[in-house]
Amino acid sequence: MATLEFRNISHSYEYSFGKVKEKEKAEWVINDLNVVWEDGTANALLGPSGGGKTTMLNIISGLLKPTEGQVLIDGKDVTEFSPQERKIAQVFQFPVAYDTMNVYNNLAFPLRNRGYAKNKIDSKVHKISELLNLDEYLYEPAGSLNEGEKQKVSLGRGIIRDDIVAMLLDEPLTLIDPKLKNGLRRTLMKIQRELKLTMIYVTHDQHEALTFAEYVSILNAGTIIQSGSATELYDNPKQPFVGFFVGSPGMNFIDCSLSGGNLDCKGFTLDIGSFLEENGVKEEGEVKLGIRPESLMISKKQTETSVPFNIQVIENFGHYQIITVEGMKKRLKAKISSDIGVSIGERIFLSFPKDKIILFKQDKRIL
Amino acid sequence: MGIELKHVTKSFGRKKALDDISLEIEDGGFVCFLGPSDAGKSVLLRVMAGLEKVDSGKVFFDGKDVTKLSVRDRNVAMVYQDFINYPNMTVYENIASPLRVAKKYSKAEIEEKVHEVAELLNINKILRQKPDEISGGQRQRTAIARAMVKGAKYIFLDEPLANLDYKLREEFRTQLKETFSNREGAFVYATADPIDAMALSSHTGYLHGGKLLQYGDIDEVYNNPSYSMVGKYFSNPTMNLLNGKLNRGDKTIEVTRELKIDAGRFVDRLSNENYILGIRPKDIGFSDGPDKIEISGELMLSEIVGSETELHVDYNGQNIIVLEPDVIHYKYGSMLTLFLDKNKFFIFDANTKVLVAKTGGDKNGNA
Numbered sequence: 141m142a143t144l145e146f147r148n149i150s151h152s153y154e155y156s157f158g159k160v161k162e163k164e165k166a167e168w169v170i171n172d173l174n175v176v177w178e179d180g181t182a183n184a185l186l187g188p189s190g191g192g193k194t195t196m197l198n199i200i201s202g203l204l205k206p207t208e209g210q211v212l213i214d215g216k217d218v219t220e221f222s223p224q225e226r227k228i229a230q231v232f233q234f235p236v237a238y239d240t241m242n243v244y245n246n247l248a249f250p251l252r253n254r255g256y257a258k259n260k261i262d263s264k265v266h267k268i269s270e271l272l273n274l275d276e277y278l279y280e281p282a283g284s285l286n287e288g289e290k291q292k293v294s295l296g297r298g299i300i301r302d303d304i305v306a307m308l309l310d311e312p313l314t315l316i317d318p319k320l321k322n323g324l325r326r327t328l329m330k331i332q333r334e335l336k337l338t339m340i341y342v343t344h345d346q347h348e349a350l351t352f353a354e355y356v357s358i359l360n361a362g363t364i365i366q367s368g369s370a371t372e373l374y375d376n377p378k379q380p381f382v383g384f385f386v387g388s389p390g391m392n393f394i395d396c397s398l399s400g401g402n403l404d405c406k407g408f409t410l411d412i413g414s415f416l417e418e419n420g421v422k423e424e425g426e427v428k429l430g431i432r433p434e435s436l437m438i439s440k441k442q443t444e445t446s447v448p449f450n451i452q453v454i455e456n457f458g459h460y461q462i463i464t465v466e467g468m469k470k471r472l473k474a475k476i477s478s479d480i481g482v483s484i485g486e487r488i489f490l491s492f493p494k495d496k497i498i499l500f501k502q503d504k505r506i507l
Numbered sequence: 508m509g510i511e512l513k514h515v516t517k518s519f520g521r522k523k524a525l526d527d528i529s530l531e532i533e534d535g536g537f538v539c540f541l542g543p544s545d546a547g548k549s550v551l552l553r554v555m556a557g558l559e560k561v562d563s564g565k566v567f568f569d570g571k572d573v574t575k576l577s578v579r580d581r582n583v584a585m586v587y588q589d590f591i592n593y594p595n596m597t598v599y600e601n602i603a604s605p606l607r608v609a610k611k612y613s614k615a616e617i618e619e620k621v622h623e624v625a626e627l628l629n630i631n632k633i634l635r636q637k638p639d640e641i642s643g644g645q646r647q648r649t650a651i652a653r654a655m656v657k658g659a660k661y662i663f664l665d666e667p668l669a670n671l672d673y674k675l676r677e678e679f680r681t682q683l684k685e686t687f688s689n690r691e692g693a694f695v696y697a698t699a700d701p702i703d704a705m706a707l708s709s710h711t712g713y714l715h716g717g718k719l720l721q722y723g724d725i726d727e728v729y730n731n732p733s734y735s736m737v738g739k740y741f742s743n744p745t746m747n748l749l750n751g752k753l754n755r756g757d758k759t760i761e762v763t764r765e766l767k768i769d770a771g772r773f774v775d776r777l778s779n780e781n782y783i784l785g786i787r788p789k790d791i792g793f794s795d796g797p798d799k800i801e802i803s804g805e806l807m808l809s810e811i812v813g814s815e816t817e818l819h820v821d822y823n824g825q826n827i828i829v830l831e832p833d834v835i836h837y838k839y840g841s842m843l844t845l846f847l848d849k850n851k852f853f854i855f856d857a858n859t860k861v862l863v864a865k866t867g868g869d870k871n872g873n874a
Contacts, residue, residue: 188672326808333839344672350811350834370811374834387834388813389677434814434832453685455706458729458742459789459830462706464681473681475814 142214142305142338144177144200149209151195156207169195170206170362177306177355179214180336182329184353186346186385192362193342197308200340201230213305229298230308233315235290237297239283243274246282247296254301268296271334272327288320292327299335306338307331313348328352346386358382378505383430383498389462391498392436392472394429398499403429407468408447415494421507428500433462435496436474439489446489451482465490508569509533509693510555510661515564517550524550526717528564532710537687537694539704541740542714548697551714552663555695557581568661583661584654588669591638591646598625598641598649599634605657624652627686644675648682660692667696668703673813680706701743705729713737733862735855738785744817744828747791749784750857753777760784760854763823766802768852773864773872781857788817788830790851799846802827809837820845 150173153159155166169192177183185193198204200211202223210219218226237246244265251261269275272292277285282293291312299307309328313321329352332339343349349356350370357367358381366378370386377383383391396405401413410429439446449465449472456478463474463482474490482488499507510532517525524547532538540548553559555566557578566574573581593601599621606617625631628648633641638649647667654662668676684707687694698704704711705725712722713736721733732738738746751760751767758774760782761767768784770777795801804822811817811834818829820843829845837843850867864872 188674329808329839346673347810347812351809369836371834371836374814385674388673389681390674432814453681455680455684456725457702457705459787460832462681464685 143179144306144338145212146173146175147210149173149206151207168362177338177340179338181355182332182339182353184341184349184356185359186343186349186356187359189344191359193359194310197310197342201228201308202226227303228306228308229304231295231298231312233311235294237282237290237293240281242279242281243293244278246293247300250297250300264300268300271331272296288316288324291316291324309341311343379503380428380430380500389433389473391430391432394470396427396429398424398427410492412494419507423501423506430498431492431496433473433475435493437491438474438476442489446491448487448489451484451486454482511567513565515554516562517554518562523717528719530722532693534693536710537708538710539696539698539708540712540714541698541701541704544699546714547717548714549665552665552695552697556583556585556663582659584659586650586654586664586667588666594638597635597637601649602652602656605653620656624656628652629682643671644679662694664696666698701741735783735785735860738853742787744788746785746787747827749825751782751784753780753782766800768866776863779856783855783857785853785855786847786851788828790848791829791845795846798849800849801846803842803844806837806839806841806843
């Protein structure tokens, strides 16, 4: 139960390991991050591989000392503290459990090491195993469990100590059989809610991140681009990358130029003047239009404001279909009802509802 | 013209991997075999490709018996998960290698063929790169380009997307569908993911314990799953299956007092007492109407998948999944009132698991 904080954290493996002597020439995997993870919240770091997620986690837990900046727990600087002193549990992709020991002894191990009394150990082991639904395997060797159960054992070992304040999870479900993932995900969420631990969950999987966490930070190339709830990220992406990464399929983008209320999309023009005025947008010039595939409206007949496109690909998902269309050197995706009959090569008309249009200027949201 | 299997059986020791399989795949088709792991999907592909001998039965290509022909003489190619032949060679060299081995193409011909297929698969800009410098999706496309460049008529893909993250899957599916929509021969694809099957294929087959439970046109299988297992699997998220009892007196099948359906139209065909009612998550929602059944339950989990939200609701100890077409956050533990569409139920026999009627079928409840 603690608030975790990064103050101006930067990290370069090259510089820290002395491979590159000059800061300017070194490659920085994390750039001047300032983040606060509030006490008792469920958080996720989401982003493509190589974005710096695991590095961040290891800096929090103390496995890695940042090149620059401070790590704080409840306002106290712990940058120089060892992982043990930070009282943070960390779970990795691979379950960490002693295969030959039974589940009971695996869970008791961290407590015995710290000299807990026997009856105290016994009650803790039972409490944690119940929480994790491991009670029926308590006297089985950990090696006989499936990967999902084993991952629960590593989780239990991490959180069994009384003094644990936070839990870090580094892609804990990546290697777990898809059929076991659901159960394990529910267990994780239950633990977070019951123990009120501050949790940080690292994943490249948007489904896991958005399902698990109240606050998701999108990380790309060592920088947090945007943080917020799943709904905020989906509805109000602050950068094109977020619009693309959150939602499936991702947002469509069109390079346009904006002048006098007209959005010139190079091939067709959208009159959005009054809408810009309402929202107090004054910028002009080169912009990027963003619109979600589910926001595009399809019709078979041309109207005043609709734009013709040809259907290239149709993917039917049962209750909806995704069509990929081309026209005027643009390629867009639209999500439409399965009840609409469409065929490859067919010409259809798309309209762009004004209130669903998002505009970016130099990758920053302006509308 | 196409592939035909007649009564193909294959065992490994005592285990029947393929149990009397007969089917036809027409040229121009894209066929997905779906099913849990170990259902026999990979073996089926390997038998068609000639990588595995059959115990009994016959395989025909274009009417010609190829049962005894080896993989080399069948004009086929097999693509596995994230499979690159030569990690030290460039993408170009990887694609070109089957042509070089064939020793019948000039340098100029090879170059032309490689560029043609690379353009089709949208990897023409990375031909000079090495496999470890490109993304998982690009590696997968390189493997497919290699299979296509030698002009194989039938291409078999064994779970090609299993290791890709969701953004790459999304992109790759569209690409695959576009590439193969106007091509000779056929694509045969094995997957555990119903989304792949729905989005990509013209025909699909569901395997279960080495048996082909159903095979047919994609819409037919989706609308009339012949077994509850097929219905459950061929749906994303999975179809809800609820245990019900037939009440001959008032001609209903009853899950609970409030959740029951009218079986009047087809009660004569129901000879047992126990039935399974199947309803897809998309056919359950929050809006009332004349054809709706109202129930309420506690929200246990809400998952954000792509641009939709899956809600897991506990109803009388059964987990009911509801699909909402948006990214929404619901509070766990809250009571939700749900409306089930009366006309969207599938009725399966609880013993045989066979589809016996549909509430939305014709006047007799036939499919």
